[in-house]
Every structure is written in structure tokens, then in C-alpha cells.
Amino acid sequence: MSAIQNLSAAPAREAIVSISRLNKSFGAFHVLRDVDLAVGRGEVLVIIGASGSGKSTLIRCVNGLEMYQSGKLTVDGFQMPTQADREIGGEKELAGIRKGVGMVFQQFNLFPHMSALDNVAIAPVRVRGRTREEAKAIALRLLERVGLRDHADKFPGQLSGGQQQRVAIARSLAMEPHIMLFDEPTSALDPEMVGEVLDVMRELAREGMTMMIVTHEMGFAREVADRVVYIDHGRILEIGTPAEIFDRPSHERTRTFLSRVLRH
């Protein structure tokens, strides 16, 4: 795993994700409108916004789980499929790109019929073609890293939500991704388990992993983000450093959103 310890706040780095004039709608519902965004290598980008504002859809597009109608979205130099490409398929190529993109879901989505160890080891075996022993070694190392080595043989149903989410992070890391996407990773957790997951993410950020994070944890966002994006009704309203967004928001909308969220 390459660790680029470059933590300058400037957004102008070599872009790993670049998005321009992206539009996405579900039927008549226009979810994303003319989104422009670039994510640099090693950057931690946090996306905030009200629920239904389109922030989850945005990072799902980055992984090709959703397809967009118009605009351009490239990941690692490859243009991701549009709605029109859906008919063609090309799952193999898409899978090739996804190998480099890790994703952590709100509902963990661990495979319930496999132990924690197998959850982490399956993709290296099936996708990267590693032997079982190699994959097991990788998986154990990663479980160790998220503090769950002792739980390697447990099944998801036997783990707490926080533990499941940490396994899910280890599972994504096993593919050695260039970028990690987090879709509200702590929203489904009981409050006392949020911390352990955020700790793991903080550690990842420190190691220089490129991350796009959708979250409602404003304290965490302020702490780890290089830049914060505020999305409102499918439009990017503001981009800036945490200090700019949280302390001197330039939009009235951002201000009301933050005051509503931070009051709790």
C-alpha cells in the first residue's frame, strides 16, 4: 500500500476522480444537477447535505452502482458508464475499475453466510486470483488493523454493528483500492459504536488514503477533511476547507443546514 504523505490543503493535485457537469435523475426526479468536482490523490473529501440532497447518489455514481444521464465522470482515468451504456453491459471492464475503488455502505452489507475472515478473503481469491493461504494472511492482517483479529471466525450475525462496519472496511481494503468511498458509514450504528468506526477511518486518512465520505458527523468532518462539499437539492453549493465551510459559510442555505445539524 503506497502512502502518499502529502497533506497540503490545496485541491489542485493529480485528480483520481473528476466530475464535470454531471446530471442524474430517477425518472422525473432530478437528483444531481451540473455537478463539478475533482478529488485529488491522497485527499479526504467530505460531502455533507440534508438527506435526499443527492450526496449518496453522487458517490454511488463514482463506483458505477448508479449511472448518470449526462456529463462526464472519470475514475482512475476511465470514464464511468452512463445510463445509455447500461444496455451494453461491460460488467467485466466495470469490475476492473471497481477493483481500485473501495466502498463502505451504510448497512455494512457483509455476506451473512461467511465468517468475518472469509468476508475479507473472498475478493482477493475470486477477483485478484490469490491463493487461499495468501488471502487468509491478508485478511488476518487487515482484521488485526481494524482491531478484530479475535473475531475472525465469527459470522456477521454474531458481531455488533460497529464490528460489522469495521469488517466491511477491512473487506474493501483487501482489494488495495486507490480510493475509498464511505456512504454514511455510521448512520446505522448505535451512538456508542460510532467512535470505533471513525477511529479506523481517521487512521486510514492519516495513512494517506484517498477518501470520499458522506457523513453527518460534523466534528469528524472538520477534523479529517481536506475539503468539505455542501450539496443542496442535487447542486454543489459550496466547496472549501473545513474552516471555510464550518466557520464562514458563504451561503445562507449552508448556514441554516449547519445550525440545524450542529444544534444537536
Add this chain to the structure above:
Amino acid sequence: MTMQIAEAHYITPRRRRVLVASRWLLQAAIVAVVAGFAIWLGLAVREALARKGIQFSFGYLWNAANISLSEGLSLSLDGVWPVLEPFSPTHSNAQALFAGLWNSLKVALTAIVLCTVSGTLLGIGRLSTNWLVRNLCFGLVECVRNTPLLIQIVFWYFAVVLRFPPANAASSWLSGVIASRSGLFLPGLAVSEDASLVSLGLLVAAVASTIAALVMRGGRRKLACLAVALVALALAAALGFPLSFDLPVATRFGARGGFALSPEMTAILLAITVNSSAYVAEIVRGAIDALPKGQWEAAASLGLSRSHTLRDIILPQVVRIVLPSLANRYISLTKDTSLGIAIGFPDLFNVYGTVSNQTGRNLEGVIIVMLTYLALSWIISACVNALNARINGQGGTR
């Protein structure tokens, strides 16, 4: 690290063309393989039949059947209007198949009505507060569901119906039901010989407007229809009522009169009704169990009695849940009539077998029978869906 490839699409244009082409090719290949298999099958069967001197054609349908069926009405085109009349060997093969269909439908429709009623009762019995009733119903359902339908049919036929007393010795129960080994005789309605056409017409009008009253929406229209029905009925009665009860009587030469069911029909009707009742009971019980407990508790907190809760709160909701499962059960039940062949009941499948044996035309026959069963399934689904839409439309607020 990764090479920076500037702005490549996730699939190359070339690969894209390959994918598009292969998609179409795959579609075409699948269609070709399946169509080829179907055509090969058809041709091979036709050839095999041709070797036996049989040409594929539906023309045989219009030839005389030369078989006799123990029961069944068929359509004949004597004059301008098609009339229903008992099947006779001089009728055509098509008419034989129609008679088989008639018999199948006769059993299926009667059994659908009977098993819905008795199955619902049995299902409610499964939830009775009375321990004995609850477990008795449970035992009945389990016994029926865990044994083959066929053994139930042959049991009803050989061990029950054929063990009834002979018709001349049969006692009649409940004023006019005679159960004998030559069949079941129920009181029937008969048109009196001296009935005038006018009074008959009035009676038909009364029935029609009663049905209209049931179907109509809106209280006033319903009332109007009912009033018409009453007036027509009264007029018909005044002109000399055209219908009379026709009670069967046991004579020395067997029972006669009334509405007679053959022993085969009696056995298969009993077997299928009892069998399907058990399944309907499970459907109904499952639906009642699936309702949130809160419904019972809410009703109880309003002071409704258990029976009122059941009638006013639970059953209306249950009806919506059970309809799709009931539709499946009705379709299975209709298919079950094909087991009539085991006891010589001339249902559609049985007649198909007989006609095919006579003519050697299995291929044509099986196409007709398959299409008929498909159509029956569709009709049942469509009816239940329509009912479902109607009920849900009326329910409104849910």
C-alpha cells in the same frame, strides 16, 4: 502506481461493438436453439406418427367419436342456436372433448365454492379458543395435506361411495337427499310443465335484477334493482310459479328424480373439496396469524367481542391477503380434476386419453388440452385479480 490513461471510456469502442453484437447474437442464438428444438420435436413426432399413417391435422376433431361417456353435456349445433345436450357416441371428437371439459368444470366450480366455505370455517376452527376444536381442525388439515390426493379420491370412491347402500334400499336423509352406491341424489328445481313463458321470463328478470343489485354500486341503484326483482317475483308467483322442488324418491328400481350426481362425480367432488378445504384452511389461518396483534388488541380495547372482531375487523383484511393464494389453490384444484381418470370419471384429461387412443392423435390432443388448461389458469387468475382490484378499490383508505 497506475498509469495515467487520459480520458479513456471504461470500455474501448472496439469492445463496445463486440458487446453490442454479441448481445444480439446471443439473443438470436437462444431463439434459434429453442425454436430449432421445438421444430425438431414437432417434426420428429409428426414423422413418427406419419410412419403409423397419421397426418398432423386437427380435422379428426370433426369425425364421429364412437366412444361413450358415462356423463357430460356437449354443445350441438342443431338449429341456429347451439344447445347443450348429453353426449352420445355419434357426436364428434370435438364434442367429446367439450363434454370432458364440461365435466371438469362442473367438478372444479362446485368444489371451488364448497372448499372456500368449508376451508374458511376450518381455518377459523384452527384458531378457536376451544382446545379440542382447535386441535381437531389441526389434525384434519394435517391428515389431508400429508397424504396423496389420489389415495383420497380412490378411497372416497371405492371405500365410501361404492359402499353406500344400493339405491333401492337407500334411506333418504334430511327430506330428499339420497346417498346410494349409484350416486347422490339431491333435491332439484324443476320447471313445472304448465309454466307459462311469461312467468318464466319474469323469474329470469327477477334473478337478473338481483344479480344487478349485488354488482351495482350506490345504495339507491341497489334498492331500485331489488324493487324490480321483488315485483317480478311477485308477478311470477301470481301467474302460477313456474318452478317446483323436485325431490328424489327411492324406488325398487333405484332412485329417480331430483338432481343426480353419479358415484364418480360424488367421489371426486368430495375428495377434491375435502382436500382443498385443508389448503384453504391453512391459507386463511396463515393470513389471520399474519395480521398484526395490534388489530386484535385495538378491537378488544374498543370493547368488541371476539366474534365481532373477527367479522368486522379481521376477515375483511384477511380477504385481501388471501386472494392471491386462493387463486393458486383454485388453479391447483382445477388441475386436480384430471385425477378423475383413476376412478373412471370422464374429465377432460380422461376424454383426451380415450380420444387419443381411438385416433392415435396424441400431438393434436395434447396441444388442445394444454391450451385449455392454460386458458383455465388465466381465467381464474384474471377473475381473482379483478375481485382483488374491486375489493382494494372499495377499501379505499388503506
Add this chain to the structure above:
Amino acid sequence: MNAVALRWLHRNLFAKPFDAALSLVVIPALAWAAYASLHWVLVEARWEVIGGSLKVLMVGIYPADQIWRAWFSAATLCAMFGAGLGLAMRPGLVALTAVASVAVLIAATVAAVIGAGAGVLAAGSAALGLAAWSGVHHSTRAQRLVLPGLFAGVAAIFVVLSAPGFEVWGGLLLSIVLTITVSILSVPFGILLALGRQSRIASLRLIATAYIETMRSVPLILVVYWIWIIVPLLAPDTAVPSLLRGMAGYALFFAAYVAEYVRSGLQAVPKGQIEAARSLGMGTWTLNLDIVLPQALRVVVPSLVGQILDIFNGATLVFIIGLTDFLRAGQMILADPQNGGRTYEIYVFLFAVYFAIGGAITYASRRLEAHLARGSR
């Protein structure tokens, strides 16, 4: 104690006036029915007819000098059932005692009716089954061998039984072997149909849907009969035995039902599972084989076990292609004028055996369902 019993009676039988009235009607009727049937079973019924025709009921017209083949099959079947039981149920003291005492009872009956040798063979088969039960339950290595073992067992039964020809198979043995074979054959075909119905390729979807819907709309007896008729027309030079033609018909028919169960299982797999697998870069094959199907099939297992009962019950329809299954064997015995008066004895015996086997299958299916419901929590 008495007070407890009274309270139970009050609560369960006479809680309300309506309940009390029901009880007053049902109790005498039930008592009379119980008395009448007990009296018939113990006093009136002439059970010798069962003993005299046990061989026909069990194996039909299978040649008497080849009967060891049937015993081999019975022993293999017992071992297979035991192994299956080992996967689903702990051989606890109560369950083990219950099954063992039933086995002893059967062995003793067989010994009394047919002879000591047969009794020993029956007891041996049962012991084999019990051994397989506890063996599979206690050894994970044995558990891994169960599925291959089942296939091997069925194959062995076919090889051993087929020596005198397929035409002589009959009785309960035929019903059971047919049921097991069809249960196994219909599953892979059903899975393929279900995947076809969910496929992205429109023509495949259409064909699978048409097949499934047609099969589900026509009666089993029509399919079995027609496949039986059609095969000799397609292959006039090879004489395919009726039994194999029949099995093909059953498998083609029940595959459509398997497909529908599997489809509901596929739909029960949460969308997030597929997204997670895709986001790891898994291709379509890995996704289906490693992630979707294992989860879908797990949900479907109780329904598939339940369907074994449908197949077993449907196996009675083989009379249409001239085979002698358990029910047909019973009817054949009744056709013998010397057994004319024994209708009820034969039917009661047939019902009892069918109910015992059917009830066991239902019980297994329900247990699996409860087990899975607990596991998924």
C-alpha cells in the same frame, strides 16, 4: 393436581358459553369415533391381509430370488435418511429413543410376518440409519460427505436394483426411489430456469418464463403421460423403460416449481449484497455462485424439502404409465377376489404409511424453517 386439571379444562374447553356448547357436541362425537375406530382396529379388522401381501406392497412384483437387492436399497435409504437427519437434528435421547423404538417395532412386525431373517435385515438397516445419524451429527468431515454420499447412494440403488430390469420395480420402494431421484434431478434444472427468468437477456427470460408458466398451468398427470408417449416416437429404436420416461416427466414438471421457489429466494437476497459484491470488483459468475445463490438457496431449503412431499404424493400418478407404486400395489391386492372384503384394512394401512412419511417430511421442513428463522436473527 386436580385443581390444575380443572383449571385447564375450564380455560381450554369451557371458557365461554359458545366454547362450552362446542365442547358438549364435540366430546361425545369424538369419544364415539375413537371407540368405533379402536374397536375396528383391535377387534374387527383382519390384519392378516397386510402380512400376506407385505411383499407386494413394499416391492411390487420384484423377483423373490433377487430380493436382496431390495434389502440393499432399503439399507442404503435408511443410511441416507439417517445422514440427512444428522444435518438437521441433534440425536438427543428423546428423539433417538423415539426413532429407535419405531424401528424396533417395524423390525419386530417384519420378523413376525415374513420371518426372522427379514426381521434381522430390517433391524440392521435401521441400525445403519441411526449410526449415520449420530455419525454425521458428530463429525464435520462426515457432514461434508453427505451430499456426495446422497448422490452415490442413489446411483448405487439404481445400479443394484436395475439388474432384473426397470419393469419389475414396484411398491413403496418404487415410490421412494422415484421421489428421491426426481427431487435431486429437478433442483439443478429449476435453478437454471430461475436464473434464466431473472436474466438480462430478454429471449432467455421469455423462454424460461413461458416454460415455467406453462408447466405450472397443466396437470402433472398430463406431463407425465405425454412424455411417456412421446419418447418412443422420438427414439423408435431404443426402448427407454417406462420408469425412466416417467422420471423425466416428473423432473421436467417439478423443475418449474423449484424455479419459482428459487426465484423467490433470489428476490429475498438484499440488493445491498449484490452492490457490495460488485463494489469489490466481482464478476457475474462469482457474484452468483459465491454470494447470491448460497444465500438464496438457504432461504429456499424448507420449501424444497416441502416439495419432496408434493413429489411423493404425486408419485401415485405413475399408474397412468403402467407402473405399480405403493397405492397401485394396494389396489392390485384388493382386485384379488379373495381379499375383496378387506378394503378398509388395505386403505387404512396405505393411509398410515403415507401419513407417516408425509408427516415426517412436513416436520423436517418446518424444523428447517424454524432453524433458519432463528439463525438469521
